[in-house]
Amino acid sequence: MSLEGLTRAEIASWMPGERLLLSGKLLTGRDAAHQRICALLDAGQPLPEGLDFRNRVINYVGPTVAVSSDGVSVHDAGPKAWRGKFAGIPLVVD
Numbered sequence: 001m002s003l004e005g006l007t008r009a010e011i012a013s014w015m016p017g018e019r020l021l022l023s024g025k026l027l028t029g030r031d032a033a034h035q036r037i038c039a040l041l042d043a044g045q046p047l048p049e050g051l052d053f054r055n056r057v058i059n060y061v062g063p064t065v066a067v068s069s070d071g072v073s074v075h076d077a078g079p080k081a082w083r084g085k086f087a088g089i090p091l092v093v094d
Contacts, residue, residue, distance in 0.1 A: 001020060001021060001022055001023070002022075002023050002024050003022055003023065003024030003025060003026060003056075003057055004024045004025075005055075006055070006057065011057075011069045012069050012070065014068070014069060015068065016066065016067075016068045016072065016074040016077060016078070017074065017078070022057075025056065026056075026057055026058075026059055027051075027053070027056055027057065027058040027059070028058070028059050028060075028061045029058060029059075029060065029061065030060070030061055030062045031062055034060065037051075066078075
């Protein structure tokens with residue numbers, strides 16, 4: 001799937017845990033980068049030269065990147081989804 005010309009509807013159709021084969025320009029950043037970007041935007045200041053988010057995807061590359069496009073945390077949704085699947089498996093302790 002090309003990131004060039006990607007629509008909000010396509011992004012909204014992605015599900016947490018789904019594997020995607022993406023091509024094109026992808027912005028990445030960790031905690032400090034996102035914090036700095038938010039501080040600049042909140043202060044009404046311009047982003048650094050060459051940093052343009054229009055029609056771009058940014059990927060959080062830290063140890064946690066688990067929120068869907070509609071704000072659902074996989075840390076909440078995942079255990080709920082798997083709880084029912086594991087419920088019928090007997091637990092054996094040796």
